[in-house]
Amino acid sequence: MKVVPLQKKEKVLGKVYGKRRYDLPLNNNENTRFLVILIALMSFLATLGLSGFFTLGAMAERWTSGLKNNLTLEIPAETKEGRLLSAEEMTSLTQAAVSILSSYPAVESHTVMSREDIQKLVEPWLGEGTLSAAAFPLPGLISVKTKPGTERKSLEALTEKIHSAVAGARLDTHESWLRDVLRFTGALQFAATLLLATIALTTIIAVAGAVNARLSVHRADVELLHLMGATDRYISRQFQRHALLLGLAGSAAGVAAGSLGLLAIGWMTGEMDVNLLPQHRLSLPQIISTATTPLIIALLAVMAARQTVLQALAKMP
Amino acid sequence: MIRFEHVGLRYGIGPEVLSDINFTLAPGSFHFLTGPSGAGKTSLMNLMYLGRLPTRGLVTMFGQNINKMKREDMVAIRQRIGVVFQDFRLLNHMSTFDNVALPLRIVGKPEKEIQSNVSELLEWVGLGEHMNVLPNTMSGGQQQRIAIARAVVTRPRLLLADEPTGNLDDEIGERLLSLFEQLNRMGTTLVIATHNQMLMDKFPHPRLILSKGILTIEESKFNLRKKLEGLF
Numbered sequence: 295m296k297v298v299p300l301q302k303k304e305k306v307l308g309k310v311y312g313k314r315r316y317d318l319p320l321n322n323n324e325n326t327r328f329l330v331i332l333i334a335l336m337s338f339l340a341t342l343g344l345s346g347f348f349t350l351g352a353m354a355e356r357w358t359s360g361l362k363n364n365l366t367l368e369i370p371a372e373t374k375e376g377r378l379l380s381a382e383e384m385t386s387l388t389q390a391a392v393s394i395l396s397s398y399p400a401v402e403s404h405t406v407m408s409r410e411d412i413q414k415l416v417e418p419w420l421g422e423g424t425l426s427a428a429a430f431p432l433p434g435l436i437s438v439k440t441k442p443g444t445e446r447k448s449l450e451a452l453t454e455k456i457h458s459a460v461a462g463a464r465l466d467t468h469e470s471w472l473r474d475v476l477r478f479t480g481a482l483q484f485a486a487t488l489l490l491a492t493i494a495l496t497t498i499i500a501v502a503g504a505v506n507a508r509l510s511v512h513r514a515d516v517e518l519l520h521l522m523g524a525t526d527r528y529i530s531r532q533f534q535r536h537a538l539l540l541g542l543a544g545s546a547a548g549v550a551a552g553s554l555g556l557l558a559i560g561w562m563t564g565e566m567d568v569n570l571l572p573q574h575r576l577s578l579p580q581i582i583s584t585a586t587t588p589l590i591i592a593l594l595a596v597m598a599a600r601q602t603v604l605q606a607l608a609k610m611p
Numbered sequence: 612m613i614r615f616e617h618v619g620l621r622y623g624i625g626p627e628v629l630s631d632i633n634f635t636l637a638p639g640s641f642h643f644l645t646g647p648s649g650a651g652k653t654s655l656m657n658l659m660y661l662g663r664l665p666t667r668g669l670v671t672m673f674g675q676n677i678n679k680m681k682r683e684d685m686v687a688i689r690q691r692i693g694v695v696f697q698d699f700r701l702l703n704h705m706s707t708f709d710n711v712a713l714p715l716r717i718v719g720k721p722e723k724e725i726q727s728n729v730s731e732l733l734e735w736v737g738l739g740e741h742m743n744v745l746p747n748t749m750s751g752g753q754q755q756r757i758a759i760a761r762a763v764v765t766r767p768r769l770l771l772a773d774e775p776t777g778n779l780d781d782e783i784g785e786r787l788l789s790l791f792e793q794l795n796r797m798g799t800t801l802v803i804a805t806h807n808q809m810l811m812d813k814f815p816h817p818r819l820i821l822s823k824g825i826l827t828i829e830e831s832k833f834n835l836r837k838k839l840e841g842l843f
């Protein structure tokens with residue numbers, strides 16, 4: 295093995311470091327570590343916030359997708375006076391409803407649910423086996439699919455028509471339920487957006503504060519660079535490059551930790567078998583926005599640094 | 612190149628350090644600036660390298676009134692001026708090499724050119740062995756030579772040197788003075804603040820003498836004799 299003389303080695307090192315040369319000693323300070331940790335935490339939160347945003351969107355989608363354009367027509371099993379209808383009576387009422395539905399233009403399709411289907415639907419509430427007795431009164435249910443873009447007026451007319459033919463029939467449009475779900479998830483998504491905005495603002499303020507502190511620490515050196523003919527842009531580039539490195543390091547770590555956290559949460563909810571939550575499948579927009587979070591945060595840091603330095607330098611001779 | 616008209620300078624609410632300074636330095640001239648300690652030599656230099664604006668009077672540098680100068684124009688003028696600060700003002704977080712290379716990097720010279728120019732210059736001032744050493748680990752004289760190398764590396768049109776030989780022995784002092792003369796011959800205008808009587812005697816250039824805030828110009832005896840010889 296050839297031993298490189300120290301002098302030469304030093305020169306090589308000098309060249310390597312030359313690429314990462316700082317005109318101001320920005321890279322060796324405790325403030326740096328503080329800022330990296332802060333940015334990492336912010337990125338961690340941003341990852342969770344983003345995931346919350348997308349999960350809420352998926353949730354709303356899942357809860358509503360099955361319901362849009364879907365109606366349920368319910369034929370009660372007893373009259374207003376409380377008399378149970380006979381099987382024949384039920385069949386004839388169902389027939390009447392079906393004939394209206396078949397001829398109604400806005401209806402795309404309809405399915406009369408069999409006794410077994412209905413039984414399956416109510417079983418969780420009433421317990422298995424309780425319905426084996428065929429005599430147990432069950433309402434008639436017809437699931438109706440309307441054509442996309444059907445207007446509310448048209449549905450009201452349909453309801454009217456069915457009411458006159460089948461006394462006590464109920465047409466459930468799920469509309470109020472839909473509205474509530476969308477309003478609820480919308481509000482939560484708005485909260486998530488606020489959280490993301492707060493994170494961005496905090497990052498900007500922290501970077502600006504750190505840059506101002508460093509500027510006053512290195513004021514003499516900054517002045518010297520000015521006296522040697524450095525432009526404001528030249529000096530701010532020093533800070534921008536530094537902010538970029540810190541921002542990338544911090545946010546990459548934060549987003550990585552955040553993603554691990556999400557995996558853990560996903561695993562926990564998977565174990566719980568919560569039917570309300572959508573399957574924890576990552577959507578493409580979520581993957582893209584999570585992957586670009588470090589870049590966006592680093593970019594915010596760079597812009598904050600640039601703005602702060604240029605403003606401060608404009609006040610210097 | 613440099614024109615001062617009725618220039619006064621005070622720091623804050625203190626007394627006037629410079630009062631009614633008047634002089635003109637032609638392009639390509641070489642002047643010593645001398646006077647007792649505290650007379651205001653450094654302050655005068657400060658005005659010349661645009662480190663401060665005068666509190667009164669008119670300073671014209673490279674044909675431009677510095678009071679009315681825009682920021683961008685100041686940058687262009689500062690890039691044409693090399694300064695050796697009395698207290699060196701080296702950056703202690705970077706190597707000797709990088710300190711000297713800094714003014715070249717600021718003006719965006721290609722790295723290859725920087726490598727060869729800076730190495731050559733450092734060899735010349737006797738610091739070839741210390742290129743990768745941090746300045747604050749070196750002696751006062753060595754640091755002074757780094758400061759000088761940094762000031763001349765861009766071949767400035769105007770070189771302002773504040774006590775550049777204060778920490779150097781006579782031999783190196785003379786060697787550097789002859790470097791300055793060489794620059795002067797290539798067109799650089801020089802102002803060198805110094806107390807060193809021997810050096811001023813050896814290199815006969817006109818002197819700007821500051822005393823109690825007033826500046827007088829004294830032609831060197833050598834030049835006077837030459838002028839007298841020309842008369843007869």
Ligand SMILES: Nc1ncnc2c1ncn2[C@@H]1O[C@H](COP(=O)(O)OP(=O)(O)OP(=O)(O)O)[C@@H](O)[C@H]1O
Nearest residue numbers: 622625628646647648649650651652653654655697
């Ligand atoms: N930044 C400053 N703030 C306030 N007063 C200052 C400042 N710099 C210099 N002075 C004052 O201005 C006067 C002239 O100082 P200056 O440094 O210009 O003198 P000098 O001729 O360079 O001295 P020396 O030969 O010791 O270097 C001194 O009285 C000093 O106290």
Ligand SMILES: [Mg+2]
Nearest residue numbers: 652653697773
């Ligand atoms: Mg001085």
